Each structure stands twice: as C-alpha cells, then as structure tokens.
Amino acid sequence: MALVLGRKPGEKxxxxxxxxxxxxxxxxxxxxxxxxxxxxGQNFKLLRKELYSDSDSN
Numbered sequence: 417m418a419l420v421l422g423r424k425p426g427e428k429x430x431x432x433x434x435x436x437x438x439x440x441x442x443x444x445x446x447x448x449x450x451x452x453x454x455x456x457g458q459n460f461k462l463l464r465k466e467l468y469s470d471s472d473s474n
Contacts, residue, residue, distance in 0.1 A: 436460065 421429065423442045431438040438456035445451070456462060 423429065425442050425444050428439055428441045431440065436457045436459055438454065438460055441453040441455075443451040443453050454462060
C-alpha cells in the first residue's frame with residue numbers, strides 16, 4: 417500500500433533517508449495537472465518513472 421497525501425499549492429513534503437533530505441513542494445494544480453518542485457541533495461537520483469530501469473540503480 418502506498419502513502420496517499422492531499423497537498424495544496426505551497427504545501428511541502430519532506431523525505432529523509434540516511435541523513436539526507438528531499439523537499440517536495442506542490443507548485444500548482446489545474447485542469448487535472450500537478451506541478452511539483454523538488455529539492456534534493458546530490459546523492460539523490462531523480463528520474464521520471466518512464467525513464468527508470470533497474471539497471472540504472474547500480
């Protein structure tokens with residue numbers, strides 16, 4: 417089961433792992449689209465799901 421959250425524009429979510437954090441902010445929502453702003457340290461690898469493959473995790 418995934419965590420499902422409702423967030424409004426300007427609200428943020430913090431993801432922390434091994435002492436590093438990633439901050440995700442809802443920028444705006446309209447017409448069924450959502451825009452996110454993501455700030456993360458250099459050790460985070462951010463990929464859209466359609467570009468991700470298991471071989472990328474090495």
